[in-house]
Amino acid sequence: MINNNFKSGFIAIIGRPNVGKSTLLNKILGKKIAIISPKPQTTRNRILGVKSLPQAQLVFLDTPGIHRVNSGLSKRMVITALTTLQEVNLVLHLVEPEEYKWGKEDFILEKLSSVNVPIFLLINKIDTIIKENLLPLIKQCDSLGIYQEILPISALDGEGIDLLIDNIIRAIPCGPRYFPEDMISDQMERFLVAEIIREKIFKLTEQEIPYSTAVLIEEFKEREEKELISIRALINVERDSQKGIIIGKQGKMIRKIGEKARLELEKLLGTRIYLDLFVKVQKDWSKDPRALREFGYQ
Ligand SMILES: Nc1nc2c(ncn2[C@@H]2O[C@H](COP(=O)(O)OP(=O)(O)OP(=O)(O)O)[C@@H](O)[C@H]2O)c(=O)[nH]1
Ligand SMILES: [Mg+2]
Incomplete structure (x- = not known):
């Protein structure tokens, strides 16, 4: 009707x-x-x-x-x-x-x-x-x-x-229902996962670091037999010193980022998560049009 x-x-x-x-x-x-x-x-x-x-x-x-x-x-x-x-x-x-x-x-x-x-x-x-x-x-x-x-x-x-x-x-005008009633967002799970990791970096690291990071989800696998999702994410930074800060003393910082992100993702996706984080230096990615495209900032 x-x-x-x-x-x-x-x-x-x-x-x-x-x-x-x-x-x-x-x-x-x-x-x-x-x-x-x-x-x-x-x-x-x-x-x-x-x-x-x-x-x-x-x-x-x-x-x-x-x-x-x-x-x-x-x-x-x-x-x-x-x-x-x-x-x-x-x-x-x-x-x-x-x-x-x-x-x-x-x-x-x-x-x-x-x-x-x-x-x-x-x-x-x-x-x-x-x-x-x-x-x-x-x-x-x-x-x-x-x-x-x-x-x-x-x-x-x-x-x-x-x-x-x-x-x-x-x-707003009269109009149709544009999206299914149960749809809340158009964001793919992968994007949300990358964003949550980015949020933890924002919260846990020093002023300059967050702006130099981009997170790429390299693997997102649902392992039904184990009832868990296995995620491999790459954190790109612009300089070696930033890589050091993200990793932290004896890997303390990256473990903290991973732990906080994992807990939130488990709630969000309603399943156990195995989260593997890596850090890579890609010099000046935020000024490089190709890198910006690759990270989805088109
Ligand atoms: N006290 C108070 N803090 C708020 C309120 N709304 C947002 N904040 C805080 O303001 C800060 C920024 O909130 P965001 O929602 O990230 O702001 P944003 O406009 O999306 O920021 P950008 O994405 O960086 O442009 C966070 O620390 C929020 O908790 C509010 O109504 N009251
Ligand atoms: Mg915002």
Whole structure:
């Protein structure tokens, strides 16, 4: 039966690095499909997440943080995010309340000025501020005249998310169910595995290391007889010194990365995991177009 009132749409989640875009997507879906870290520039690819409701289907696109950059991987990441703006029915622009300064948002506002679909401003992390300080901020943002809605939320504790969903459903057009009802993401297991390993590297290593790593899954074998999945992953870094840090004293760091990743993957995939990690130096891969393609940062 065709339901004429069914609503559906593609919704871009954009914003500067580290504002909480991936946290928001995971919160809306009730499942972790995007990795999160306290360091900026965590998300590198566009990640699709589907929220199926009785009256609507919301297809979210989590994107890398947008900021001014000139070259290499960062530039590709920003292009990925900006291209998404052209392909959606609604844009969610996430900002942080306390560090919030309009100067920092200039670059994004410039890009938003050519968008012809509704834009919501989401003021995230409101759990970190005093509520009275919100009103002047909302007024200031409203005076720009580009936002259809301005909503304070906390992606971490879920405040304001139900109201956000209601507003999204109102703003998107009538349309078909684009994806099967039980589909939550288009990410392949292999990609998720690589991302979880990358997340552990982000969390456990020093400032410069995470940005120099790319994870390639070389083997992903389901061994039914043993009820386990055997995974071999290659961690690429750019310099010998970085290889040393990832491996750590007597292999301590890489064991810790492997252990944390394995525990999370076992929960995610619902089976025992055998995880083998290797580290390889590939000089300046993040500036090499061929290497970028090989690692999926097209
Ligand atoms: N207190 C608080 N922290 C939050 C909230 N949302 C996200 N965070 C934290 O902010 C940091 C960045 O979150 P991410 O979801 O990785 O941010 P992102 O915008 O996806 O970052 P990039 O992918 O690097 O652009 C993490 O440490 C989160 O735990 C929130 O509502 N409140
Ligand atoms: Mg992210």
